Amino acid sequence: RMEVIEEKEERRDDGQRGVVVPKVMQAVVIVDRLEDNVEVFKLKEVPVPEIKEDEVLVQVYSSSINPVDWKVAGGMLGLLGPKLPYVGGKDFAGIIAQIGSAVTDFKLGDRVWGDSGIKFGAWAEFVAVDASTVAKAPFNMPLHVAGSIPLVGLTSLQSLQPYVAESDRVLVLGGSGGTGYTGIQIAKALGAYVSTSCSTRNLEFVKEIGADEALDYTLPGSWVEPLKGQDYDLIYDTVGEEDSYDRSYPVLKPGGTFVTITTSKLDVGLGTVAKFGGKLVAKKFWQVMGYNKYHFVMENINRKDLQQLSELVENRKITNPVSREFEFTEEEVREMVLESKKGRTRGKLSLVIKREK
Numbered sequence: 001r002m003e004v005i006e007e008k009e010e011r012r013d014d015g016q017r018g019v020v021v022p023k024v025m026q027a028v029v030i031v032d033r034l035e036d037n038v039e040v041f042k043l044k045e046v047p048v049p050e051i052k053e054d055e056v057l058v059q060v061y062s063s064s065i066n067p068v069d070w071k072v073a074g075g076m077l078g079l080l081g082p083k084l085p086y087v088g089g090k091d092f093a094g095i096i097a098q099i100g101s102a103v104t105d106f107k108l109g110d111r112v113w114g115d116s117g118i119k120f121g122a123w124a125e126f127v128a129v130d131a132s133t134v135a136k137a138p139f140n141m142p143l144h145v146a147g148s149i150p151l152v153g154l155t156s157l158q159s160l161q162p163y164v165a166e167s168d169r170v171l172v173l174g175g176s177g178g179t180g181y182t183g184i185q186i187a188k189a190l191g192a193y194v195s196t197s198c199s200t201r202n203l204e205f206v207k208e209i210g211a212d213e214a215l216d217y218t219l220p221g222s223w224v225e226p227l228k229g230q231d232y233d234l235i236y237d238t239v240g241e242e243d244s245y246d247r248s249y250p251v252l253k254p255g256g257t258f259v260t261i262t263t264s265k266l267d268v269g270l271g272t273v274a275k276f277g278g279k280l281v282a283k284k285f286w287q288v289m290g291y292n293k294y295h296f297v298m299e300n301i302n303r304k305d306l307q308q309l310s311e312l313v314e315n316r317k318i319t320n321p322v323s324r325e326f327e328f329t330e331e332e333v334r335e336m337v338l339e340s341k342k343g344r345t346r347g348k349l350s351l352v353i354k355r356e357k
Contacts, residue, residue, distance in 0.1 A: 021057065021097050023048060027124035028333050031085045034073035038337050041073075043330040046087065049121070049128035056106060056131050057098035058114070061354045062147030063089040063122040064322075065340045066178065072120075082120055089123030089351070091115045093137050093146035103131040113137040113310070115150045115301045122147075123333070125353060135306035138313035141320065143356040146313075148322050148348040151299060152178035153309040156186050159236055159259045159297045166191035168233035171223065171251065175211055176202035178348045179238040179261060181321045184210050187236070189317040195232075197223040197239075205346055209319065227251045234259065245294060257293040321347035328353045 025048045032040040051057050069088055072081050093113040096106050106112070114134035121127045137146050156179050164170060170187045174180045175196030187194045188210045195213040196206050203214045215223045224247050231253035237244050240262030248258050312318045323346040324339070326332040336349050 021048060021059075021126070025125040026328070027087045027121075028089065028330075029085050030073045030088050033075050033084070034070055034337075038334040041088065041330070041333050041337060043328075043333065046124070048126050051098055051100050051128045053100040053102040054131055055100045055128050056096050056103055056112075056134060057126055057128050058092060058094040058112060058134070059097045059354070060092045060094040060122060060125060060127055060147070061143035061352075061356055062094075062145065063092045063351045063353065064148035064151075064178075064348050065336050065351065066090060066151050067340065068151075069120075070337050070341055082118070087121045087124050089120055089127075090117065091147055091150035092122040092127055093143045093150075094127075094354075095143070097126060100131065106131065106134070111137045111139075111143060113143075113146050113150050114306060115154065115299070117301050123351060132303055133301045133306075135303045135310055138310045140316075141313050144325075144352045144354065145320055145322055145350065148178075148350045149182070149309065149313070149318065150301075150306060152182045152321070152348065153186075153312075153318065154301060154305055155179050155261055155297065155299045156182040156236070157305055157309060158300055159183070159261055159295075160186050160190060160234070163234055163257045163259065163293075163295070164190045164192050165233075168192045169230065170194050171227065171232050171235045172196040172211070173223065173235065173237045173241075173244060174198070174239040175206040175214070176346050177238060178321060178345070180206075181209060181347045182318060183236050183238060185318045186312065189312060192233075195223075195227065199344075202346065224250060232256060238262065245292075249292065252292050255292065257295065259295045259297055261297050322350040323347045325350045325352050 024045050026043060027046045029042050029044045030040055031042055034040050096108055096110045096112060099106060112134045114129055116122050116127055116129050164187060170192040172180050172183045175184050176198045184194050184196055194211050196211045197215045197217040198206050200216050200218055206214045215226055217223055228250040232251050234257040235248050237260040245258050326336040340349055
């Protein structure tokens with residue numbers, strides 16, 4: 001059983017009408033492996049996905065681009081990745097358009113946000129997702145903005161909340177990007193003193209979003225020399241330079257925590273997995289022997305954390321991270337991919353599919 005928003009019957013809580021769900025929709029389809037040619041991203045008409053009993057169909061107002069989008073399009077996950085062709089995009093915000101028969105905690109027209117995970121599919125007018133990976137969107141952020149936060153917000157929340165206590169000293173490596181942006185603001189919400197590394201042009205930007213101290217990584221000594229001996233409790237690495245953990249020892253207090261969310265490699269073939277696994281085992285061994293703690297964190301998509309993110313936005317602890325919006329056209333999507341691949345984005349690049357009035 002599926003419930004469908006009918007124009008004449010169903011209304012959102014704020015009085016705006018819903019929309020009739022069509023049989024086909026516009027979506028950004030990755031038709032081949034991404035190398036140097038962004039023409040593999042094509043805007044196509046595809047069937048609206050059918051939902052299972054534990055899923056909801058969301059009419060998407062916005063999504064965003066994350067490095068994982070173009071890395072996976074380039075074959076990063078190999079056989080573990082989505083089969084070509086597939087609809088791109090992970091995080092989203094929108095309204096509930098259909099509800100599976102086993103879903104009891106949402107109603108048609110609810111404003112929601114979430115992450116489609118390894119299924120991707122969010123760069124489209126509609127996305128079908130497990131209801132457990134969706135939560136109410138923050139009431140004080142437009143849906144055409146909110147879709148930029150779920151992935152980076154969940155990643156930073158799960159990297160920091162288990163390990164950060166009031167008055168801790170936290171260093172965020174790469175503070176001007178999406179995970180760095182949310183990392184700074186979540187660490188501040190947890191009561192930490194926050195330093196961050198960034199390029200020269202972003203020093204004032206990271207202070208504006210909440211950092212207590214900004215360090216120019218382009219200078220000799222980068223972030224290590226200025227912070228040596230200051231006994232930081234935690235380093236949150238959003239950059240993934242191969243030697244960051246080894247360089248962290250003069251900065252972290254004895255038994256301090258190093259959390260990373262990325263690796264220096266773009267591919268995840270068996271060789272890379274084995275090599276990274278070996279390094280991870282080695283770091284965990286030294287942790288047991290009393291050296292600094294090491295954690296590699298991957299996003300865990302769940303409603304509880306999404307709801308906490310929503311509350312952080314509602315309490316103005318996380319602010320709008322969007323530095324540039326792209327419209328839902330083939331040309332704009334391709335430009336968005338190219339812009340993201342430069343690696344110099346402040347905050348997030350948003351893909352706007354429908355604007356909330």
